[in-house]
Amino acid sequence: MSVYHRKVLELLAIEKSNEKTYLRIKLELELEIELFWEIDSDTAENLIAISEFDGNHKCRLSLHTTLDMVKKQYISLLTRTYRDKSARIYFTCSVDYKNDLDSIKNIQSVNDINYLPFLSKNLSVIDKNKTEQINEQNEVVIPKGYKLPLKWVSVAIISVIFIILFGYSTNISINDTTIAKAAGKTAEAHLVKRKTVVTPVTKLVKDDYIQSRLPYIELDDFITYSIPEGYVSLTFDDGPSKYTTKIVDILKQYKAGGTFFFIGINVQKHPDYVRYAHSNGYTIGSHSMNHVKMSNLSYEKQKDEFIQSTKAIENITNEKVVLFRPPYEDLNEQTKDVIHDYHDKMILWNKDPLDWKTRDADKIFNYVRNTKSSGSIILLHESQAVIDALPRIIERLQEQNLKIVNLQ
Structure with a gap:
């Protein structure tokens, strides 16, 4: 390897x-x-x-x-x-x-x-x-x-x-x-x-012109929970899936940034969806190979989860993956050591509408509408409910003059 x-x-x-x-x-x-x-x-x-x-x-x-x-x-x-x-x-x-x-x-x-x-x-x-x-x-x-x-x-x-x-x-x-x-x-x-x-x-x-049209923020912290005021990040976990291309299309329609955290086994099943997100200028990060709780694994097994998933993505995009999100927000010192050893950045979040639990577009949107979104990293998952809520979420954020950015 x-x-x-x-x-x-x-x-x-x-x-x-x-x-x-x-x-x-x-x-x-x-x-x-x-x-x-x-x-x-x-x-x-x-x-x-x-x-x-x-x-x-x-x-x-x-x-x-x-x-x-x-x-x-x-x-x-x-x-x-x-x-x-x-x-x-x-x-x-x-x-x-x-x-x-x-x-x-x-x-x-x-x-x-x-x-x-x-x-x-x-x-x-x-x-x-x-x-x-x-x-x-x-x-x-x-x-x-x-x-x-x-x-x-x-x-x-x-x-x-x-x-x-x-x-x-x-x-x-x-x-x-x-x-x-x-x-x-x-x-x-x-x-x-x-x-x-x-x-x-x-x-x-990547087409530099496509990328230049999407606003982004380059992160410097080793672990990131939030971004500067005036910006907001929409992040999508657990793909790629049959919902990926539709999410990308909605983001493109509103000229909004977005960051996808893909699971390695899903990447191997759906390489075309990975190419679609990447070719449209969206950032792709790793969400482990098998969506496991990292803290249950040894350092070596955590490293394998990380390397296998990043390489699965890189083999498709020909671009280095630098962002990692641990499944379930589960991590320990060994997880940090793995990411640190490979000079990557760990991305967590500070806003969670629990879309995986409710599967209700109205509840997802209402959470965002009733929450201070400036400076937030919003956790979402690829699903039909998120697709149904996404246009309203973006419009609400743009009404507040917030820049919806890619994370890099």
Whole structure:
């Protein structure tokens, strides 16, 4: 069974050398790697304004960006932490930064860094047993016998044509969708912009434009019960099921976010429902493999429940699963150890309409209507009663000017 790794990107400093600006970062993958990331001066200035490198604060860079359709700007997030307090600070970033970030997000191992020339040489690899130096060469080394896939050559040619036309056509009006798709190219765009780039490790796992239309909150706490005021999260447990696609369709109709916690055995039975939720931009988390009480199991068996379910989902979506919800809200210290060891986030809740018990759409809706929903994570289960109540729930939340978000 392969080992599961989650990426964490810590910002250590912002430095200038030879009129170029670099982020000194620590990337946590299967190892911890310190390296330099060359970025544009505008994004660097925005980060300088919100970062604190005083030895007390830790700054973590989000691996996600969203597109502001009005200003035609990409937005990313820095989380600044001091002791047990953290602040999420948004900043505008360039298309280059977004593309570089996508490249980092899609690498699968430290060896893949060799294909990302915007990351400088002298990468210190920190292991438990030794420290070694990798990537001492100035140029990216293409593995012997490696042939550039035809589809990437095609992407490069098309991108060159687009850039030429875009650069010389100052009087052409381009609609939002075209801008989003053009700006939203992932690491393959570097084939045009940086001559030494080859990106065989990059996978297009989701349409960036679809994802950018859904509001989301990126969580920083290890265990989360609630979210900031002004936001609300609708979460759906125990799928995928015959109800999944209908729930997705309702959320799409209202342009509302949603988070699904799927059981591994159901994922294996209904892979198409998993693809449907994922392809429409909704977050998918794990709800264990067999929906068991985790505290009844040993550490190793809990780990198996976790890994098997996440891998079942990842094999379908080609995207890392980072959220976990223990069935029955049942957990112990070993459960926490499992999630901590795999750098995941545990999502619980602070609002429960007991929809599994009542199976009554009116009672489900009335619970939400009569409850303070701002800042809440609402626990729901996939069922016909929830489908019947969901449009009214969403309308009620939107009447209160609450943003219904994906959790990430």
